[in-house]
Amino acid sequence: MDNFYGLHEIQSDHRDFVGEPAFYLSQLLHQGHPVLPGFVVTDHLFWEFLETINWLEPRFVDFPELSLYFDINQPRQLQIIAQHLCQQMMDSHLPPSSSQPIQDSIDKLKTSALIFYPSLNTPHHLQTSGLFESVIGWADTQKALVGLKQAYCEFFRAKSLLYWQRYKIELQNLRPVVLVQPLQSAIASGFVEIRPNCWEINSTWGLEFSLLWGESHPDIYLIQPQTGIIQQQLGSKTIIYNLKSSPDQPTKYPIPQKQFGTPISQFPISATLISEPQQIFSLTPEQLQQLIKIIQQIIQSNPAITRLDWRLFQQPQDQEPQFYLVGAKCSENSLYSNPIISDSSSNQQRFRGLALASGKSRGTAYILTETDPIPSQLPENTVLVVTAITWDYLPLLKQIVAIVAEQGGMTSHGAIVAREIGIPAVCGIVNATMKIKTGESIFVDGNYGEVYIIKKEFPVNKMFSQPSFQQQQLVEISSNVNSTALMVNISQLSSLQRLDSLPIDGVGLLRSELMAIEVLERSEHPTINSWISQEIGSKFYNFNDWILSEKQPIFVQKMAEQLDQIVTILSPRPVYYRAFDLREVEQSVSGLTYFYPHQPLTNGGRGDQKLSSQDGIDRGNFLASESPSLERLALFDLELKVLLELYKSGDKNIHLILPFIRSVEEFLIYKHRIEASQLSHYPEFQVWIMAEVPSILFLLPDYLKAGVQGISIGTNDLTQLLFGIDRNQMQVFPGLYESNPAFKKAIKQLIEMAKTANIPCSICGDAPALYPELIEDLVRWGITSISVNLDAIESTYMAIAKSEKQIPLETSRHHL
Numbered sequence: 001m002d003n004f005y006g007l008h009e010i011q012s013d014h015r016d017f018v019g020e021p022a023f024y025l026s027q028l029l030h031q032g033h034p035v036l037p038g039f040v041v042t043d044h045l046f047w048e049f050l051e052t053i054n055w056l057e058p059r060f061v062d063f064p065e066l067s068l069y070f071d072i073n074q075p076r077q078l079q080i081i082a083q084h085l086c087q088q089m090m091d092s093h094l095p096p097s098s099s100q101p102i103q104d105s106i107d108k109l110k111t112s113a114l115i116f117y118p119s120l121n122t123p124h125h126l127q128t129s130g131l132f133e134s135v136i137g138w139a140d141t142q143k144a145l146v147g148l149k150q151a152y153c154e155f156f157r158a159k160s161l162l163y164w165q166r167y168k169i170e171l172q173n174l175r176p177v178v179l180v181q182p183l184q185s186a187i188a189s190g191f192v193e194i195r196p197n198c199w200e201i202n203s204t205w206g207l208e209f210s211l212l213w214g215e216s217h218p219d220i221y222l223i224q225p226q227t228g229i230i231q232q233q234l235g236s237k238t239i240i241y242n243l244k245s246s247p248d249q250p251t252k253y254p255i256p257q258k259q260f261g262t263p264i265s266q267f268p269i270s271a272t273l274i275s276e277p278q279q280i281f282s283l284t285p286e287q288l289q290q291l292i293k294i295i296q297q298i299i300q301s302n303p304a305i306t307r308l309d310w311r312l313f314q315q316p317q318d319q320e321p322q323f324y325l326v327g328a329k330c331s332e333n334s335l336y337s338n339p340i341i342s343d344s345s346s347n348q349q350r351f352r353g354l355a356l357a358s359g360k361s362r363g364t365a366y367i368l369t370e371t372d373p374i375p376s377q378l379p380e381n382t383v384l385v386v387t388a389i390t391w392d393y394l395p396l397l398k399q400i401v402a403i404v405a406e407q408g409g410m411t412s413h414g415a416i417v418a419r420e421i422g423i424p425a426v427c428g429i430v431n432a433t434m435k436i437k438t439g440e441s442i443f444v445d446g447n448y449g450e451v452y453i454i455k456k457e458f459p460v461n462k463m464f465s466q467p468s469f470q471q472q473q474l475v476e477i478s479s480n481v482n483s484t485a486l487m488v489n490i491s492q493l494s495s496l497q498r499l500d501s502l503p504i505d506g507v508g509l510l511r512s513e514l515m516a517i518e519v520l521e522r523s524e525h526p527t528i529n530s531w532i533s534q535e536i537g538s539k540f541y542n543f544n545d546w547i548l549s550e551k552q553p554i555f556v557q558k559m560a561e562q563l564d565q566i567v568t569i570l571s572p573r574p575v576y577y578r579a580f581d582l583r584e585v586e587q588s589v590s591g592l593t594y595f596y597p598h599q600p601l602t603n604g605g606r607g608d609q610k611l612s613s614q615d616g617i618d619r620g621n622f623l624a625s626e627s628p629s630l631e632r633l634a635l636f637d638l639e640l641k642v643l644l645e646l647y648k649s650g651d652k653n654i655h656l657i658l659p660f661i662r663s664v665e666e667f668l669i670y671k672h673r674i675e676a677s678q679l680s681h682y683p684e685f686q687v688w689i690m691a692e693v694p695s696i697l698f699l700l701p702d703y704l705k706a707g708v709q710g711i712s713i714g715t716n717d718l719t720q721l722l723f724g725i726d727r728n729q730m731q732v733f734p735g736l737y738e739s740n741p742a743f744k745k746a747i748k749q750l751i752e753m754a755k756t757a758n759i760p761c762s763i764c765g766d767a768p769a770l771y772p773e774l775i776e777d778l779v780r781w782g783i784t785s786i787s788v789n790l791d792a793i794e795s796t797y798m799a800i801a802k803s804e805k806q807i808p809l810e811t812s813r814h815h816l
Contacts, residue, residue, distance in 0.1 A: 049094050407427060484804065492515065710760040719765075768792075
């Protein structure tokens with residue numbers, strides 16, 4: 001096996017040793033698509049290099065039969081070890097036999113600068129995306145050899161060593177490869193996220209580093225593949241990176257990139273600040289259409305593509321600027337064949353939808369339509385296929401390995417719970433309950449929103465023979481603590497075991513009504529068990545049944561027991577308990593009030609209700625009413641009793657958030673109940689409100705006078721109410737509303753008003769997790785805390801740290 005392969009030389013049987021990034025690009029190149037040339041350095045040279053090093057680090061004396069286990073509770077020690085290892089690699093020489101092949105490969109590229117992309121040709125369960133940084137260097141032989149060693153150092157950074165230990169990966173099992181491509185000045189660059197019903201093009205001027213380093217907000221173009229409809233959003237482009245004219249060109253502005261062994265002044269790129277915001281898109285209409293055409297051609301022959309990285313520049317051989325692909329990602333790690341089912345099958349059935357919750361799993365389909373009774377127990381290894389993931393099915397999520405839905409959205413309650421539990425979830429597959437039959441073997445890919453029906457006569461790869469759920473994400477241990485608090489949203493008792501190991505500052509949102517459903521399910525009281533089965537089968541939850549005097553003590557006891565576990569684990573970190581958010585249609589049935597599951601938005605109503613003349617309710621009066629019902633107040637009193645029990649037992653780190661408050665008068669109703677409950681006797685107890693009804697933008701000072709002590713911005717409801725859309729249908733143009741100036745102005749106004757009033761302001765909706773580019777704005781505006789679901793802890797932690805580092809950097813540039 002050779003150490004070097006040009007992209008044009010890679011064949012289909014080379015995939016196992018050139019790595020996925022190079023393999024994907026090579027296949028696109030063979031198809032005739034405009035791929036930037038390059039070459040790949042296989043792991044064979046990596047091993048040759050390491051075996052020639054006379055290791056001074058004692059832990060590496062027995063290389064390659066060594067263990068990479070360090071004390072992860074000593075981050076400073078880990079940093080020192082990583083620095084020593086990298087320094088010794090930089091001080092050592094690559095095998096002499098590698099110099100000439102590298103020079104020959106570089107000569108073919110005809111470039112003055114290079115970019116090195118380290119990656120692992122790893123087992124597919126390892127999620128290394130974002131673990132390694134690209135390396136930039138000049139293209140002469142000696143500097144290229146240094147760049148290659150710097151790329152190798154990425155596998156020995158502190159965060160990499162921590163990753164290998166966390167997942168018990170021995171060094172001898174690593175298969176590092178490095179993709180090398182030419183680097184030259186670009187007119188524009190960016191990437192394309194390809195989803196079944198939307199292509200999202202992100203673009204900026206110059207090279208893409210301002211996007212990678214979070215220094216600019218991209219121009220966004222949203223394209224519907226079926227209709228060709230384009231919506232575009234102008235970004236905030238503050239800096240342009242491009243190639244230096246010569247190595248001697250001075251570096252005027254600080255560059256955030258860190259490469260081991262390279263001073264910033266020796267970087268081949270330079271930065272140009274944009275003093276005045278430019279109201280100009282980075283792509284002309286003609287260039288945009290050219291890029292869309294390239295995407296269309298690629299998707300037609302490669303439907304598994306999920307992302308393309310591109311640059312627009314002028315090659316010497318081109319008369320006009322041309323687009324070139326510099327990266328590609330695919331679902332199922334294949335361009336031509338599905339590794340689950342052989343492509344030779346003409347009966348292969350594959351469906352694409354919206355990925356709601358990550359992970360991959362194979363199981364047996366179980367179809368549930370709206371007219372089917374809901375069972376209390378499902379068979380093992382079940383994949384539930386439903387019309388929509390509503391409250392009815394939440395108790396079943398813990399019994400299944402995956403869920404598929406015809407309708408839904410990223411911010412639906414079912415999607416939120418699926419992500420928290422850790423099961424793959426996909427929605428948006430039209431007529432899934434008819435196309436898939438109960439008993440069929442299906443594979444669900446929650447990473448890419450794909451579902452496959454697996455026929456028995458076709459083989460299945462071993463790596464997919466077992467369910468693969470969401471794995472605990474790695475969070476790099478750092479000696480620096482973020483100033484912006486990172487909180488977590490939870491609703492399931494099963495999340496408790498993960499809380500203590502996460503770098504969180506508390507629970508920013510405890511969805512009490514979802515937890516209550518789980519608590520009621522687990523009740524050992526025989527009367528309650530029979531009631532639960534009846535209610536689940538009838539597709540509604542009678543929360544008001546707990547108002548009955550004989551059941552109140554049971555409710556208080558069960559809820560207090562479960563909440564005590566959470567606040568004890570988190571103590572002294574705060575836990576913000578959101579009171580029951582039961583914004584569903586109230587309908588009298590035999591003197592009781594029932595709360596029906598959330599329904600799609602229709603006829604201008606709220607996104608979680610669906611009213612008709614058959615409901616027997618005056619829809620206008622219902623929506624106009626700002627006074628909670630007597631039953632709701634009775635339930636609220638029970639919740640206050642639960643919180644009071646916790647305070648009496650010494651749990652004083654739990655606080656209350658009131659949801660969907662529409663007026664100061666409504667808040668005062670709840671405040672009077674709180675004062676009557678004796679909770680106000682405890683000075684530690686705080687009462688917040690959710691900032692999710694747009695009227696709070698005008699009434700916040702009045703709420704503060706009435707006694708509100710903090711606000712938590714609920715972006716899911718705030719977005720749908722600001723724009724009059726259904727939270728379950730926002731995936732038609734993902735991110736369109738969250739990037740809208742009206743949305744950002746609303747968030748900024750709430751944060752600034754809270755700062756002026758000297759009260760905390762948190763944000764707990766899905767927007768920061770789904771659109772992390774929003775985090776820098778939140779930090780800049782002064783958000784007190786950001787609360788996200790469990791699956792987004794790692795990315796949010798890193799985004800906060802990056803933003804807090806970036807803002808002082810921008811300040812220093814402004815002074816320069």
